[in-house]
Amino acid sequence: MRPLTQLPRHFVRLEIDIWVSLARALTRRPDIAGGTPIRYAGAVSAFFWAFLVISAVEIPAVHLLIPWPPVQLIALILGAWGLLWMAGMLAAHHMYPHLLTDEHLRVRYLRRVALDLPLADIRAVRNDLRAYDGPKTLQLTGLNDTTLAVILGSSTNIRIDLIDPRTFHTPHGDFTASTVAFWADDPQTTVASIRAAMVPDRAA
Structure with a gap:
């Protein structure tokens, strides 16, 4: 709170x-x-x-x-x-949509929340539809609170697994996570675009 x-x-x-x-x-x-x-x-x-x-x-x-x-x-x-x-x-x-560049993926929510994920640090990306309880936009979930979810409409539909845990500095506090989940309107195209931009041997 x-x-x-x-x-x-x-x-x-x-x-x-x-x-x-x-x-x-x-x-x-x-x-x-x-x-x-x-x-x-x-x-x-x-x-x-x-x-x-x-x-x-x-x-x-x-x-x-x-x-x-x-x-x-x-x-x-x-x-x-x-x-x-x-x-x-x-x-x-x-x-303020999410942004995919040649070097990183920026997961955003409105103007202030922006999680920068270097593509070289991404181990895997996949579609993963999940629902969440509570009003918070950012939530740490999982058995050991290892997934940072950027929630929209109580849901996320994409999951990004990182090679190593990262600490994200946000207006809501600092969060350390090894996975980031978020919502995209076109999840299949988004996953394909991220995989195409990743290091080839980690795009599967």
Whole structure:
């Protein structure tokens, strides 16, 4: 659990990330320089779009139902802020995909979580659909907590086994793991692309 003293800083950073992501989406500048994007937003896009449509209908409806102008204004401001915030969250999932370069795989979640895996350090990669409990985006799992899962929609579908354990520094703390699991919208193509980029004798 995140210490209470860190919560204000966490929410401020999240708010900044949301607005930066929305600005990137409006200017069509996804953060994909130097690599091939691996998309993961498909797992949650339907939820965000449903929320946005419902909110777009709800804002004028609430405005008509409330008879007091000051309350109408407050409701309008809160409704518009919520609509833009969720649009920013949707944008963040699209603007910061995983990235595959000639030298490493970067597993990401939104703007702040990025796990850099040198391709030379990867022992094996495979499809592996798994479900998880709890709200945490990052979880250490396994009998000895050796798998670091970057969870989306309560699931991961790709598993990366490393030659040796690595320590990853994240906004949620430091995690040491020998396996990394994450979600990709097209897992078969993703696994094939990673294997093609790996050292030949480790691509199987």
